[in-house]
Amino acid sequence: MSSTILLWAISISQSFLAIAMALAVYRMFIGPRAQDRVLGLDTLYVNAMLLLVTFGIRSGRTIYFEASLVIALLGFVATVALAKFLMRGEVIE
Amino acid sequence: MTDQIDQFPVWAAIAVSAFLVLGSTLALIGAIGLARFTTFYERIHAPTLGTSWGAGGIVMASMIFFTISESRIVIHEILIGIFVTVTTPVTLMLLARAALHRDRAENNPVLGKAAKSAAGSTDGAVEER
Numbered sequence: 106m107s108s109t110i111l112l113w114a115i116s117i118s119q120s121f122l123a124i125a126m127a128l129a130v131y132r133m134f135i136g137p138r139a140q141d142r143v144l145g146l147d148t149l150y151v152n153a154m155l156l157l158v159t160f161g162i163r164s165g166r167t168i169y170f171e172a173s174l175v176i177a178l179l180g181f182v183a184t185v186a187l188a189k190f191l192m193r194g195e196v197i198e
Numbered sequence: 199m200t201d202q203i204d205q206f207p208v209w210a211a212i213a214v215s216a217f218l219v220l221g222s223t224l225a226l227i228g229a230i231g232l233a234r235f236t237t238f239y240e241r242i243h244a245p246t247l248g249t250s251w252g253a254g255g256i257v258m259a260s261m262i263f264f265t266i267s268e269s270r271i272v273i274h275e276i277l278i279g280i281f282v283t284v285t286t287p288v289t290l291m292l293l294a295r296a297a298l299h300r301d302r303a304e305n306n307p308v309l310g311k312a313a314k315s316a317a318g319s320t321d322g323a324v325e326e327r
Contacts, residue, residue: 107206107210107211108206108211110211110215111211111214111215113215114214114215114218114219115218117222118219118221118256121219121225121226122222122225122226124226124229125222125225125226125228125229126229128229128233129229129232129233132232132241138300140296140297141241144232144238144241144242144245144293145232147289147293148228148229148245148248151245151248151282152248154278154282155222155252155256158256158275159218159222159256162214162260167264167274170274170275170278174278174281177278177281177282178281181281181285181289184289184292184293185289188289188293188295188296189292189296191293191296191297191300
């Protein structure tokens, strides 16, 4: 009973997050300007991080938590560096 | 996983499923808004749905699931929630400022009349100096 509910909910959640990642990739490819592409990349890594958390619930292991934490840290640094580059034309002045 | 989940109580399964579906639905709505809005300044609001309640709901579901299945308190996922909540406003503010800087520098028609006239006045001040 409860395993059926959980499996259905996890499958629905994973497919929704995968569609969200596909939409972010679509915006990243067609985005008319550079800031649209950076915003698509930001959304993409947030959704990938959430997808890894749902993988952790599905398998019952905690290794996925560490992977998603690393993705969150590196994605934040990448977006800040790209925004700085768009603003000034260079990352380290 | 199945033998571990078979003695999972039904109310906890329903709570975990509700949080999972709520969080992923909000993330999907944010991504649809990102793909469908017309200007950048509308688009930058949409993914915050996914980073506020999307991340919150999925992290909450993970915390409830591991707390029940390991029968001890497991709340290390809250690190992800706190980190995403703290860093998303910073990145979006930097990105919006960069986009505004670029649009003003090019005198882009995406901006409204007020912002353009403000940019024009600062340009004039720069020229006067």
